[in-house]
Amino acid sequence: MQIILNGQQKNLDHNITLSTLLDSLNLQPDTMVAEINGRIIKPGSYPQLELKDGDKVELIRFVGGG
Numbered sequence: 001m002q003i004i005l006n007g008q009q010k011n012l013d014h015n016i017t018l019s020t021l022l023d024s025l026n027l028q029p030d031t032m033v034a035e036i037n038g039r040i041i042k043p044g045s046y047p048q049l050e051l052k053d054g055d056k057v058e059l060i061r062f063v064g065g066g
Contacts, residue, residue, distance in 0.1 A: 001016075003053070004055070015050060019049075027059065034057065
């Protein structure tokens with residue numbers, strides 16, 4: 001299965017959830033905003049949301065500072 005992740009093509013196993021993707025990238029869900037096909041996803045949905053072939057995923061990380 002292929003998705004577009006932050007503008008780059010990425011090959012994934014079938015039946016992968018958004019949470020599994022974040023884990024594989026060593027990203028903490030509580031520091032991320034995820035958008036799939038132009039729709040912002042609520043963090044509570046990450047474990048149930050299965051990615052589909054061709055999905056366009058944007059992951060944005062919160063960075064603190066001043």
